[in-house]
Amino acid sequence: MGEQQHVKFPQEVIDEYAALGVDLLALFSAGHLGNRMGVQISEASADRVVGTMPVEGNTQPYGLLHGGASAVLAETLGSIGSMLHGGSSKIAVGVDLNCTHHRGVRSGLVTGVATPVHRGRSTATYEILITDESDKRVCTARLTCLLRDVKPGDEELIRGAN
Numbered sequence: 001m002g003e004q005q006h007v008k009f010p011q012e013v014i015d016e017y018a019a020l021g022v023d024l025l026a027l028f029s030a031g032h033l034g035n036r037m038g039v040q041i042s043e044a045s046a047d048r049v050v051g052t053m054p055v056e057g058n059t060q061p062y063g064l065l066h067g068g069a070s071a072v073l074a075e076t077l078g079s080i081g082s083m084l085h086g087g088s089s090k091i092a093v094g095v096d097l098n099c100t101h102h103r104g105v106r107s108g109l110v111t112g113v114a115t116p117v118h119r120g121r122s123t124a125t126y127e128i129l130i131t132d133e134s135d136k137r138v139c140t141a142r143l144t145c146l147l148r149d150v151k152p153g154d155e156e157l158i159r160g161a162n
Helices: 011-020 031-037 067-086 154-159
Strands: 040-044 049-054 090-101 109-119 123-131 137-149
Touching: 031 067, 040 067, 049 067, 067 090, 067 109, 067 123, 067 137, 109 137
Parallel strands: none
Antiparallel strands: 040 049, 049 109, 090 137, 109 123, 123 137
């Protein structure tokens, strides 16, 4: 995730989290698992989250992109969108993820784009489209996150997101 510093955030998000002293890039990143898998976030807002992941290193025994890797990318992008929708007073926790795998990919980068289906007070649902370098759909996923209020003691979770 060495390119993480180039993530495009809306200015109001930058201002909100800067006022809290929270490391925005760490909080809205792919986390430890995503880092190991090479996930890179390039754009992040409640309306759209974009990220990429290499196929190499994330394959199953047949040499195809592992379905679980697609799920990691999808949950990462949908969770970031949900967190941005909820704002600094909420924590987003994934409660349902489903993925439909349309085609295999053996090399290159896949790109995921998460867009909201529903943004409520207590839940947020995002559709995540994952495509290959030829813009062919590899996977369609849907993630629903519970948005719960930040409680005393959660500050350590938020500040130490990575």
